[in-house]
Amino acid sequence: MSATNDHGLSPTTLRELERASGRLAKASVAALEERLPWFARLPADQRASVLLISQAGAAGFVRWMRDSKEALRLTTEAFRSAPRELSRWISLRQTVEIVRLAVEVFEEHLPEFAADEAERAALIEGILRYGREIAFAAANSYAAAAEARGAWDARLEALVVDGVVRGDAEESVLSRAAALGWDPAGSATVLVGNPPSDDPPSVVFEVRSKAARVGRPVLLGVQGSRLVVVVAGSTTDTEADREILPMLATAFAEGPVVAGPTVSGLAEAHHSASEALSGLRAVVGWPAAPRPTRSTDLLPERALAGDAEAERVLVERIARPLEDAGPALLETIETYLECGGVLENCARQLFVHPNTVRYRLRKAAELTGHNAGDPRDALVLRTALTVGRLARSRGLW
Known part of the structure; x- marks a missing residue:
């Protein structure tokens, strides 16, 4: 029987693989339920989705074996909907486990379809290469989803910070902050100053790295020539809190950094932002001001500026x-x-x-x-x- 494809498989073997794709997919799901405890705990509809994805993957494998030059495109098409759905309730690590176990199941069953040793070797090599393509496709899709979520979170965070500065309705600010995982009931302090760079990603990295060192969540936004950072938790002048604001101030560019008063929650953060911005406008009147400066330490300059x-x-x-x-x-x-x-x-x-x-x-x-x-x-x-x-x-x- 002559071979008609790059992998050296006969048309008969390929037809047998096509007819068995559903059975192979069901065997993969059965192995998942048996060997992965977390998969067995998924709801029935989610397990059914994995079965459909497995069937698409099995069919894609046969097409891939027919024409390996179209491997990447076919793999992406076969699993185009999978990461978008899987990422809602399965992590990337768990997805890789699914792919690895499915490859093992295919390795167990594929030799029976081979007409000879050459075809058996071609099938084993093909499933390994196809599994690699699937794993890379899943990783790329998860990365794209993470970037999309990151971009959405960044926009949402900018809206929260803008709402804090403008004093928008509490409900809108609190609901958006809650979507970002922020505790609205926790105390907060607003810092304002100059951003260290014109590149927003580098600004975010700089501020978040400093915040991580002091163990405090932050919300931040670059508004033109100023950087606004909302710091969670107490920032009083106690020994435990004394280094928080000075450490975060190093994430700002050279120039004054002003901290508003600590308020009891995000709903009151507008008052902290308002005083911090007033202090930033007036701090030029005190050339020897420390960095950062509390807005309450700038009362004379603020009063002279008409606050x-x-x-x-x-x-x-x-x-x-x-x-x-x-x-x-x-x-x-x-x-x-x-x-x-x-x-x-x-x-x-x-x-x-x-x-x-x-x-x-x-x-x-x-x-x-x-x-x-x-x-x-x-x-x-x-x-x-x-x-x-x-x-x-x-x-x-």
């Missing part, structure tokens, strides 16, 4: 507590600042003992969290008192 929220915080946290504490304390702080921080001069102008001034300064520091003897804190106190007087003159306080 109403910063003005409100200065009044409520500093100006009003000092006034409520009594005229003596307020007068001491104002006089001390006007004297340039010289305690003895302040005491002489107030006609009190220097120790009295020291006591009142300590009391003011306890009330406001700012020490008038520190140059930076003195600026914060002076700005707060000025903002308070202006607010009172406008009837706002």
Whole structure:
């Protein structure tokens, strides 16, 4: 019987293979159920899908044996729908297990179709090469699906970050974040600064690698010339959290990096983003600002830049507590600042003992969290008192 194909198989052998393709596919599925415990636990409809895919693969093998020059195209056609369906409930590792076991089953049954030793060797070699093609096709399809999911996740992540910055409706932001695996109930902090590159993939890699080192999930988005990163979890100034923001700041380009306040959940993250962006606009007024800088440390610069929220915080946290504490304390702080921080001069102008001034300064520091003897804190106190007087003159306080 003469051979009519590249593999040296006779037309009779090829016809026998075509008629037996269904039986070979069923034998493969039976072996899967017997040898792979996880496959036996799949629902009936999913196992039936694998059977259909196996039948397509068996038929594709016969076509492949007829014309090996069309191998890649035929293999891709035979399994074109398989990875798209399999990837929903079977991992790539499990798919490779299926292919390997199916190849073993074919190796067991194919010799019976061979007319002689030459055909037997051709069939064994053919199934090994075909199995390799199937494995590569599956890997390529899974990779394409992963890239598509990654691109979709990136777009969804950009929408979440944009929603946080703009203050969109909580429901839309939270639902999209949940689709990305984000815990909406966890605390969050927003960092803003300049992106380290014009290439978005490299920016994502840089930020995520830094986030992985500190063990924190992040959401990020490049919005023109600024990079916005939402960090999950606490970022307080405790020993456990102290290195989180400085480490993430290294993922930004040179220049200032500003962190908003930590909020209780993603629904409130807009407030953190709003303050961080306000701080980023105003940080130029403090050339010696640390990196990263908390937005609450930029209250004077933000107030001078016209940030109403910063003005409100200065009044409520500093100006009003000092006034409520009594005229003596307020007068001491104002006089001390006007004297340039010289305690003895302040005491002489107030006609009190220097120790009295020291006591009142300590009391003011306890009330406001700012020490008038520190140059930076003195600026914060002076700005707060000025903002308070202006607010009172406008009837706002």
